[in-house]
Amino acid sequence: MTDEINLGVTCDMHVHVRDGSMCEFVTPTIREGGVSVAYIMPNLQPPVTTLERVIRYKETLENIAPQSTFLMSFYLCGDLTPELVHEAASKGAIQGVKCYPAGVTTNSAAGVDPNDFSDFYPILKAMEEENLILNLHGEKPSINNGLEDGSEDIHVLNAEESFLPALKKLHHDFPNLKIILEHCTSEAAINTIHDINKDIKKVEDVKVAATITAHHLYLTIDDWAGNPINFCKPVAKFPKDKRALVKAAVSGKPYFFFGTDSAPHPLGSKARHVGVCAGVFSQSLAIPYIAQIFEHENALDKLRGFASEFGLRFYNVQEAQLRSKDEAILYRKDQVVPLIITSRDGIEIAPFKAGDKLNWSVKWRSK
Amino acid sequence: MTDEINLGVTCDMHVHVRDGSMCEFVTPTIREGGVSVAYIMPNLQPPVTTLERVIRYKETLENIAPQSTFLMSFYLCGDLTPELVHEAASKGAIQGVKCYPAGVTTNSAAGVDPNDFSDFYPILKAMEEENLILNLHGEKPSINNGLEDGSEDIHVLNAEESFLPALKKLHHDFPNLKIILEHCTSEAAINTIHDINKDIKKVEDVKVAATITAHHLYLTIDDWAGNPINFCKPVAKFPKDKRALVKAAVSGKPYFFFGTDSAPHPLGSKARHVGVCAGVFSQSLAIPYIAQIFEHENALDKLRGFASEFGLRFYNVQEAQLRSKDEAILYRKDQVVPLIITSRDGIEIAPFKAGDKLNWSVKWRSK
Numbered sequence: 023m024t025d026e027i028n029l030g031v032t033c034d035m036h037v038h039v040r041d042g043s044m045c046e047f048v049t050p051t052i053r054e055g056g057v058s059v060a061y062i063m064p065n066l067q068p069p070v071t072t073l074e075r076v077i078r079y080k081e082t083l084e085n086i087a088p089q090s091t092f093l094m095s096f097y098l099c100g101d102l103t104p105e106l107v108h109e110a111a112s113k114g115a116i117q118g119v120k121c122y123p124a125g126v127t128t129n130s131a132a133g134v135d136p137n138d139f140s141d142f143y144p145i146l147k148a149m150e151e152e153n154l155i156l157n158l159h160g161e162k163p164s165i166n167n168g169l170e171d172g173s174e175d176i177h178v179l180n181a182e183e184s185f186l187p188a189l190k191k192l193h194h195d196f197p198n199l200k201i202i203l204e205h206c207t208s209e210a211a212i213n214t215i216h217d218i219n220k221d222i223k224k225v226e227d228v229k230v231a232a233t234i235t236a237h238h239l240y241l242t243i244d245d246w247a248g249n250p251i252n253f254c255k256p257v258a259k260f261p262k263d264k265r266a267l268v269k270a271a272v273s274g275k276p277y278f279f280f281g282t283d284s285a286p287h288p289l290g291s292k293a294r295h296v297g298v299c300a301g302v303f304s305q306s307l308a309i310p311y312i313a314q315i316f317e318h319e320n321a322l323d324k325l326r327g328f329a330s331e332f333g334l335r336f337y338n339v340q341e342a343q344l345r346s347k348d349e350a351i352l353y354r355k356d357q358v359v360p361l362i363i364t365s366r367d368g369i370e371i372a373p374f375k376a377g378d379k380l381n382w383s384v385k386w387r388s389k
Numbered sequence: 390m391t392d393e394i395n396l397g398v399t400c401d402m403h404v405h406v407r408d409g410s411m412c413e414f415v416t417p418t419i420r421e422g423g424v425s426v427a428y429i430m431p432n433l434q435p436p437v438t439t440l441e442r443v444i445r446y447k448e449t450l451e452n453i454a455p456q457s458t459f460l461m462s463f464y465l466c467g468d469l470t471p472e473l474v475h476e477a478a479s480k481g482a483i484q485g486v487k488c489y490p491a492g493v494t495t496n497s498a499a500g501v502d503p504n505d506f507s508d509f510y511p512i513l514k515a516m517e518e519e520n521l522i523l524n525l526h527g528e529k530p531s532i533n534n535g536l537e538d539g540s541e542d543i544h545v546l547n548a549e550e551s552f553l554p555a556l557k558k559l560h561h562d563f564p565n566l567k568i569i570l571e572h573c574t575s576e577a578a579i580n581t582i583h584d585i586n587k588d589i590k591k592v593e594d595v596k597v598a599a600t601i602t603a604h605h606l607y608l609t610i611d612d613w614a615g616n617p618i619n620f621c622k623p624v625a626k627f628p629k630d631k632r633a634l635v636k637a638a639v640s641g642k643p644y645f646f647f648g649t650d651s652a653p654h655p656l657g658s659k660a661r662h663v664g665v666c667a668g669v670f671s672q673s674l675a676i677p678y679i680a681q682i683f684e685h686e687n688a689l690d691k692l693r694g695f696a697s698e699f700g701l702r703f704y705n706v707q708e709a710q711l712r713s714k715d716e717a718i719l720y721r722k723d724q725v726v727p728l729i730i731t732s733r734d735g736i737e738i739a740p741f742k743a744g745d746k747l748n749w750s751v752k753w754r755s756k
């Protein structure tokens with residue numbers, strides 16, 4: 023029985039750390055959860071769309087958590103220009119641009135109409151030239167008034183599958199643009215990513231990847247029905263979808279890697295009868311959550327690929343960028359997920375699987 | 390434009406009024422919501438399974454709301470015997486027996502294994518002989534570990550459809566037993582009820598009916614995702630299912646009639662991040678909620694059938710049973726659904742569509 027695994031420089035390629043006091047609270051949990059490199063989402067209010075703000079945001083995070091390495095992103099919207107994208111890339115200020123369809127999740131009101139990306143093609147072209155990554159929140163907004171047979175309806179359960187043609191079109195139109203379908207949740211999405219990559223010969227040729235969260239490896243619709251702690255966007259789907267996600271995560275395919283989409287909300291934004299905020303907080307135990315799944319699947323040997331190598335390679339992270347070269351050592355030690363974690367100034371967050379037991383812990387080892 | 394409609398003696402054939410102080414609070418809202426006759430659910434803790442308790446429960450309700458007429462039910466479980474069913478029926482103490490699959494909703498732990506009703510066949514035979522109604526909560530419990538292709542999985546979205554073969558088998562085995570598929574939510578269920586009744590020549594020959602709630606005429610999965618106020622069992626499903634329900638409600642078919650499944654929970658049981666109680670409270674505006682839908686469908690002429698005649702006929706309610714012969718008069722008058730209603734002793738309930746405007750009100754007229 024394996025009792026200790028060196029995961030190397032781990033990465034979580036989809037992280038929300040917000041700003042202000044919430045940011046001060048959750049940013050240190052990146053390292054506590056066993057993650058070294060974090061790709062930071064730009065959906066602040068207002069969204070991060072200027073060079074000055076993204077640089078300042080990164081500095082703030084580095085001050086809070088000096089041993090963590092932060093990769094940064096812009097928020098795709100009308101504020102961006104190709105010139106700005108070139109400038110930000112040349113200065114190494116951003117590694118990608120996040121695209122939110124308008125209105126589908128937390129702070130996405132300024133987002134994009136996913137039925138027509140053409141207005142943003144000059145931006146995407148600049149990104150392709152700069153080898154920046156397009157991070158897609160892959161959901162179509164809901165449509166409630168389709169044809170009688172329901173074939174035109176879009177709702178939270180088919181919103182991702184409905185988006186997949188748009189993903190394929192983007193890849194077709196920008197074949198050298200690196201694209202990530204973020205926090206994918208459906209068997210249909212997994213099949214699409216496999217299909218796009220089916221003729222890939224060299225790992226360096228992978229252009230379209232998907233991140234998979236910790237919580238979507240556990241949850242199905244039944245888990246968030248009546249449990250707002252598990253409500254997120256995209257929502258967790260059917261058992262067959264969860265099985266497809268687990269299978270993809272442990273597949274060893276380099277186009278599936280870890281991104282928690284950890285999204286902290288104060289408890290009061292989750293424990294309410296209307297307007298629950300979408301998001302699961304999994305940062306503080308990110309690696310232990312997924313280690314449990316990989317162990318259950320008898321695939322602990324695939325964890326380092328999923329939680330380190332594949333993401334670092336896709337993002338082309340260089341050793342010189344790392345603020346710490348410490349390696350994450352997974353070791354077998356039970357821990358119980360706290361029911362609530364509380365910041366010094368009183369912010370309460372209910373973490374994913376609050377109250378459940380996990381079999382693994384993480385420590386850091388200097389290289 | 391119709392401004393006033395006489396709905397006659399209205400009925401809501403699926404009502405939860407609980408017991409204790411909650412019962413005192415919500416029982417009067419039956420009449421306030423425009424309903425004269427209410428069929429009362431037996432899922433108290435412990436469930437209602439004795440003659441003495443059902444008689445006492447009915448007396449309690451009649452004391453609280455003297456002008457309301459209460460039809461009563463037993464809870465199907467091992468405590469019942471054919472002898473008890475015969476005795477309760479002969480005394481007019483119950484009009485039906487409610488069947489809950491174990492574990493699918495509020496206070497259903499003592500329920501039935503819906504994969505095998507055979508243990509209860511002697512009870513069902515006694516019910517058939519007494520012309521009592523079998524009220525089915527038609528959901529299979531979830532199964533998370535089905536075949537690779539998902540064909541064996543059961544979850545909150547297909548739990549009702551998965552139950553329909555059991556409904557058909559019960560009807561086959563007890564062709565003269567009156568059965569109601571309660572609070573049906575899916576196009577598949579609607580189609581099954583139509584199909585079972587397709588050769589019916591006389592309305593008296595209808596043996597299998599379905600109730601439809603107010604909230605399922607409004608809600609889809611997107612509405613309860615993130616809004617525990619709208620979370621109920623069975624959950625609201627896809628837009629095409631909602632359209633099928635609306636179409637059935639306004640169809641004028643005598644085998645679809647009104648049952649709110651109004652299920653009060655204290656606000657604290659809805660506004661929480663884990664373990665939200667299933668149930669929507671629609672009692673206090675029951676008729677105005679559905680009037681709005683019927684008006685939108687240009688089918689106000691079908692409302693009296695749905696909300697009065699079909700239910701009273703299926704339950705064979707006689708004028709002598711009525712504690713009030715007052716007729717419900719629907720009239721056009723805007724009202725805003727309160728955000729919260731509060732009892733004298735401080736119980737708070739968030740009603741369905743809290744804060745929304747409704748176009749109709751109800752008053753009572755002596756016959």
